[in-house]
Amino acid sequence: MTASFDRDVIVQQMRRIFMPRGVAVVGASGTPGKLGYAIVDNLKNGGFAGHVYPVNPGADEILGYRCYKSLDEVPDDTDVALISIPARAVASVVPSAGAKGIAALVVISSGFAETGERELQEELVRLAREHNVRVLGPNIYGYYYTSMDLCATFCTPYNERGGIALVSQSGGVGMAILGYSRSRGMGVSAIVGLGNKCDVDEDDLLEFFGQDPNTEVIAIHMEDLKDGRAFFDTAQRIARQKPVVVLKAGWTDLGARAAASHTAALAGEDRIYDAAFAQSGVIRAHTLEELLDWSRALQLLPDPEGEDVVIITGAGGLGVLLADACVDRGLGLMSMPADLDEEFKACIPPFGASGNPIDITGGEPPETYRKVIDIGLTDPRVHSLIIGYWHTILTPPMVFAELLGEAVADARSKGIHKPVVVALAGDTEVETAARYLEERGVPAYPYAAEKAVAALAARYQFWRSKNDAGISS
């Protein structure tokens, strides 16, 4: 749909959407419980520093903001108009938006193609083109852009800033994104609903987030692509500079049929998607949990400098699960060079296992973990570390978390940036330890083993596709 704009124009348009000077809310309401109230309330409580212009012919003021009778009256610095009025009335707003020079309508209203009202939606698109206005939506929860404290949504405010831009076609998935992010303390740059995506599409957002200094990782939930060629052309460029993870829903027959009735999506042949994702360097997640977990980890992890992964574990049993997962996820366990093996051996008890995994055993004090981890971080032949922690009295969870946090920080201060992921087996304190580690840039997973490996594998996938394309890290 965006073939008609060139890249610079798209970026300019998107900049005005994500960094607006002023935002109008058409259908603003002073009545708590209404969507039009929630939107104004979230703009205000979210802390947006730009102008907010409620539009409602029946009110003079809403939540302390001066209210305008129509979009014709709002000040000229309005870049975006959020729309929360009945579907049938939406198209009528377009000419005024065009006349004002507004960059985009963000149409939260539903009642378009997803309910069978295709003509309403087509008319909206036709008018928008005619008046040079972009349309985000319709049928969406809105969007967030945290570096502007912009919560342009009827959902709840979110302001944990970070480098992940998350895009979802579905509002339900959007709410899962929001809850997961808050629960895990995950910093996001943006959360965007696409809904029926009658105009603004994944490729527009890729174009913007690709050049957005606030965004390091792009995560997309999609049910279809309106314009596959445009998406993959853009992805080809972007996905080797910043990790792009996609959860493509509707990949089975029954899922595709459900998608068709949900957002009028035409899911298409899944094998074609699969091949196109691989070719363009897009990382494909197969579950919502993978999309969220991998986004989180992709942001925290640096690129490795090679394929040689080393597993260090306090519990032999975890080492086995981690080794299985490495094979399953296509990670290469380093063949331990004799001198390095000796170095590790010198730190662990005689009945521990050297080689790879290195099993320091469960009877060891914090110093053993620290020594072995330091060797792994320092030796340039080791490219990534997977650590399997076992909760013991000698090395309790937070003692371990602190020593690992310190070891990673020390390495960084010497210019060593290696991916480190952790699987934590232990009592409930490991949840606190996991949170502590993630706050220090180390993805950590309580009560799980394979998830740590899958997360590291996602970063490897990005790094490899970047290398294949000849882009140095």
Place this chain on the structure above:
Amino acid sequence: MTASFDRDVIVQQMRRIFMPRGVAVVGASGTPGKLGYAIVDNLKNGGFAGHVYPVNPGADEILGYRCYKSLDEVPDDTDVALISIPARAVASVVPSAGAKGIAALVVISSGFAETGERELQEELVRLAREHNVRVLGPNIYGYYYTSMDLCATFCTPYNERGGIALVSQSGGVGMAILGYSRSRGMGVSAIVGLGNKCDVDEDDLLEFFGQDPNTEVIAIHMEDLKDGRAFFDTAQRIARQKPVVVLKAGWTDLGARAAASHTAALAGEDRIYDAAFAQSGVIRAHTLEELLDWSRALQLLPDPEGEDVVIITGAGGLGVLLADACVDRGLGLMSMPADLDEEFKACIPPFGASGNPIDITGGEPPETYRKVIDIGLTDPRVHSLIIGYWHTILTPPMVFAELLGEAVADARSKGIHKPVVVALAGDTEVETAARYLEERGVPAYPYAAEKAVAALAARYQFWRSKNDAGISS
């Protein structure tokens, strides 16, 4: 290894291990921080009502219990001796244990085959056979049996009673089990470490838990099988009466190599395991998280009465992910009969989607969820429900959780027991809602879709293998 005992004898032996009158602790210590102290402390703090007999030649009393000089002196009602002394000294205890009529040594000590000391371990087994004493371990964290408040371990006490018996070969995996169980409020009947399993093996435990009225689900982490035939013979009988889930570690070359150095396990050809699990009705988990999640769900879910699954969702996007997952996990979405379709249609807005998934859309009040769920629960043609909840202002998470909890309870009071699983997309309140639902027998997963389906599929796998074997539910 257990071929020499017949079933009744095994059950009698295991009963004495799990329901001992008296427990001796050889290597008990009065010094906090020592393993021998932690074991006695856990027996005491765990609330074990039987007798505790510390054995230590250098002490008169430990933690308020009278201390014995040697195992020869402990009272005759001693059924189990927990052993926490150096490996080299363990075998010497066996004759006294035999003379006392003790059923089993639970050897927590390490330093046997896993550190290369195969002969020490063989000698232990030889003597144990000679003196008619069973051996659990060596190289284990111990075991729990909650209905006896028995925490025979150096780990922390656990007393949330329930129907899941969890067995792990690795202590690390055991600690993950413990933490997950506590974090999720998961009721367990037993947690058992097997370690080197020089004698007592998965088949002994299957035999016991199979007939144990406190156990409804059996979950096993294993790195190898010492006697595959014995295991599968037993599993064949048990796994169609109670769900048995197995995580077989070491299923890749590298994993198998790691297992060999961890518990001297001989992992064997994975395809053979795969076929044998399927034939004997064992449900195979592929990750630690699946083992834990599925055990939890298998306990909560009743058997379905047929293959017709219905998805009810408040978010079309979740419906798509759930439908995909059903196909992926081999669940059959019901073809909606016309009359039932009409019944559902009458409850949902005209732009909602009937069929299957049924999308009630996000703008609906609690009553709509309730009506649609009630139809699904009541109509005998619907065999299972998968619910995709979308957090909205109109139906917040706890309002949803309460209405669903009530709907399920009402159905049960009418004798209707159908599997219901829930995927929750929303802000952090969905975590509370998930916990609330699980306490009422409904497996619920925040920020995830596919996990709910995978859990239901595990119950279907059990039910189908039971049906194939001609056992009615």
